[in-house]
Every structure is written in C-alpha cells, then in structure tokens.
Amino acid sequence: MSLESLIGNTIRPDVREVKSYHVQDPSGYIKLDAMENPYHLHQALRQELGQRLADVAINRYPPSYDGLRRRIAASLGVPAGYDVLLGNGSDELISIMATACARQDRRAVLLAPVPAFVMFQRSAQFAGMDFVGVPLNDDFSLDLPAMLAAIAEHKPALVFLAYPNNPTGNLFDTAAVEQILAALGDTGLAVLDEAYEPFAQQSFMPRLPEFDNLIVMRTLSKLGLAGIRLGYMSAAPALLAEFDKVRPPYNVNVMTQAAAEFALDHLDILNEQAALLRQQRTELSQALAALPGVTVYPSAANFILIRVADADTTHTKLLAHKILIKNLSKMHSVLTNCLRITVSTPEENAAFLDALKASLAD
Numbered sequence: 001m002s003l004e005s006l007i008g009n010t011i012r013p014d015v016r017e018v019k020s021y022h023v024q025d026p027s028g029y030i031k032l033d034a035m036e037n038p039y040h041l042h043q044a045l046r047q048e049l050g051q052r053l054a055d056v057a058i059n060r061y062p063p064s065y066d067g068l069r070r071r072i073a074a075s076l077g078v079p080a081g082y083d084v085l086l087g088n089g090s091d092e093l094i095s096i097m098a099t100a101c102a103r104q105d106r107r108a109v110l111l112a113p114v115p116a117f118v119m120f121q122r123s124a125q126f127a128g129m130d131f132v133g134v135p136l137n138d139d140f141s142l143d144l145p146a147m148l149a150a151i152a153e154h155k156p157a158l159v160f161l162a163y164p165n166n167p168t169g170n171l172f173d174t175a176a177v178e179q180i181l182a183a184l185g186d187t188g189l190a191v192l193d194e195a196y197e198p199f200a201q202q203s204f205m206p207r208l209p210e211f212d213n214l215i216v217m218r219t220l221s222k223l224g225l226a227g228i229r230l231g232y233m234s235a236a237p238a239l240l241a242e243f244d245k246v247r248p249p250y251n252v253n254v255m256t257q258a259a260a261e262f263a264l265d266h267l268d269i270l271n272e273q274a275a276l277l278r279q280q281r282t283e284l285s286q287a288l289a290a291l292p293g294v295t296v297y298p299s300a301a302n303f304i305l306i307r308v309a310d311a312d313t314t315h316t317k318l319l320a321h322k323i324l325i326k327n328l329s330k331m332h333s334v335l336t337n338c339l340r341i342t343v344s345t346p347e348e349n350a351a352f353l354d355a356l357k358a359s360l361a362d
C-alpha cells in the first residue's frame with residue numbers, strides 16, 4: 001500500500017493542492033502582523049482571571065452559553081429583540097454560514113470584493129461553495145456596478161463585506177452597502193464583518209431591524225482577546241436559528257466562556273486600549289506619511305496599509321530588524337508593493353518607524 005495513492009483516493013484534490021494556513025513563529029520579533037492588541041493585563045486583573053479560570057468545571061461539557069449570549073447582546077450594541085450566535089472565533093462563524101448555504105442540488109456562491117479577508121474564500125471552498133471575487137477599485141472603494149452585475153449573474157447566497165475591509169483598512173460607502181442589500185433581496189445574505197468595530201466606531205448593528213438579509217459579525221479578537229477565540233454574529237432570529245443547527249455543539253469552551261465574562265466585566269479597560277490605539281493610528285499614519293517614498297492609506301482599523309517602492313526588499317529588511325509585518329504585494333494587483341502594519345504601543349511603533357527608515361535608506 002502506498003500512502004500517496006491512499007491520500008489520492010481519499011482526500012479531495014482541491015484540499016491536496018492548498019497550503020495550510022501559515023502562522024509565523026514570532027519569538028524574538030516585534031509582532032505587528034496580526035492586528036493583536038499589544039497591551040497586557042495588570043497583575044491584579046491577571047490574578048482575578050486566574051481565579052475565575054481555576055473555578056471552571058473542566059470535567060463537564062460546556063453548559064449552554066445563554067448567559068454569555070445575553071450579556072454580549074446587552075453590552076455590545078445588539079438591538080433589542082436580536083440574539084447572537086457565538087463561534088470559536090469569527091472564523092468558525094464564517095464556515096458555519098458557508099456550510100449552511102452550500103448545497104448539493106445546485107451551485108451556491110459566496111461573493112466578496114477582493115482583496116478581502118482570506119478566510120472568506122477558504123471557508124467557501126471547504127464548504128463546497130463557489131467563490132466569486134469582485135475586484136475593488138484602485139482606491140479600494142467598492143466597484144458598485146461590478147458588484148451589482150456579479151450579484152445579478154451569480155445570485156450569491158452569501159456576500160461578505162469586511163467593514164472596515166482587511167487588508168485595505170477602509171470603510172465601504174454606506175449607500176453602496178445599502179444598494180447591495182437591496183439587490184440581494186430575498187435571494188442572498190449580506191454579512192458585514194465588523195472585526196475592527198472598536199477602531200472604526202461605525203456599525204451596521206443598529207440597522208439590523210431594517211434589513212432581513214443583513215448579518216452583522218464581530219469578534220473579541222482585535223479588541224484584545226485573540227487568544228480566547230470568540231466571535232459573535234447577529235441577524236433576524238429565524239435566520240440565526242438555522243445557522244445554530246450547523247454550529248458544532250460545545251463550540252465555545254468553558255475557559256473561553258469564563259474569560260469572556262471576565263472581559264465583559266472589564267470592558268472599560270479594553271475600550272480605553274482601543275482609544276489609545278486609535279490615537280496611535282493617527283500618530284503613526286502621520287509619521288509614515290512624512291517619509292519620502294511611502295504612501296499611507298486611510299484606516300478605520302487597528303492597522304495601516306502603506307505602499308513603498310519595493311515591498312519585498314523592505315519586508316526582508318524589516319525582518320532583519322526583528323519586525324514582523326505583513327507583505328501583501330503578491331496578494332492582489334491593487335496591492336502591489338503594499339505592506340500592512342498593526343498599530344501597537346508608542347514604543348513598538350517607534351521601533352518600527354526607526355527600522356523602516358533604516359530599511360528604506362540602505
């Protein structure tokens with residue numbers, strides 16, 4: 001028996017062809033590649049969290065997360081009468097939606113503007129949906145005529161719009177989003193992925209009652225809890241009930257539930273950190289814009305997109321300076337020579353700026 005033919009006979013060809021999602025080992029680096037919150041918890045809070053986690057019944061399956069759901073809905077701006085579905089990160093929610101909409105009897109399409117968050121395409125593929133990407137305009141705005149034409153042609157069951165978009169950092173025009181919702185009507189759902197809502201401070205969440213086909217998805221990851229993996233989404237209750245059937249039972253583990261309750265008790269601290277990062281975003285953007293040969297794009301997120309003369313070289317030199325950022329140059333033609341930098345503490349931002357200046361100079 002050969003392992004090669006065994007894999008060929010069992011694993012799907014499209015799965016065999018893709019590479020695993022690569023997570024770079026960050027040891028020794030200043031980590032500005034993954035939009036994490038750079039701040040640590042103070043000692044007293046760590047002890048409180050430690051105590052709460054110690055009290056968790058890890059011998060039991062997670063109890064229903066009704067309490068946590070209600071708290072999230074009440075404290076994070078979900079409209080009255082709307083519930084939330086929780087996921088092991090919003091990544092899991094994306095695949096739950098794709099799994100629920102992929103069908104055996106006919107082609108089902110997930111559509112998104114590109115470049116976009118890579119998990120939209122990956123989740124569509126693995127669930128068995130066709131992915132249709134509609135290129136953004138050169139200024140990263142939605143190409144609305146192209147979006148509407150693609151919606152008419154492909155009748156997508158799901159349209160994903162990251163608001164603000166990752167990796168470009170901009171918020172799409174409200175009227176354009178409204179036109180997409182109208183064009184989808186009762187044939188498609190629009191998912192507004194608001195992972196960066198703490199930094200954008202603009203949201204479609206309050207508008208859920210206006211649109212039956214609107215889904216708003218968020219996460220605690222970028223706010224400061226990327227490690228616990230907790231995403232949430234809201235939509236018309238009947239729609240959420242359908243997605244809930246696809247959700248793996250016990251998908252939010254007891255440690256995550258306890259850590260999320262703890263975070264909600266201290267939401268003010270996380271919100272203050274988001275405010276600091278918004279301030280740092282302004283300062284870092286200005287400092288970058290002052291550098292010759294660097295184009296800075298406006299950002300409503302906790303990262304900044306820049307364009308340089310030679311992104312590959314700059315990226316390599318920054319790595320030598322022990323700075324980890326994301327090189328997007330090969331991701332899509334509108335991103336040629338673009339780099340994405342997570343906004344961090346004043347100290348880390350200064351270290352990055354120094355390294356960037358040195359990298360651009362020599």
Ligand SMILES: *Cc1c(COP(=O)(O)O)cnc(C)c1O
Nearest residue numbers: 089090091117162166195219221
């Ligand atoms: C980071 C990111 C996510 C991932 O969120 P998790 O909750 O950590 O899985 C989702 N959407 C966008 C647009 C992101 O940038």
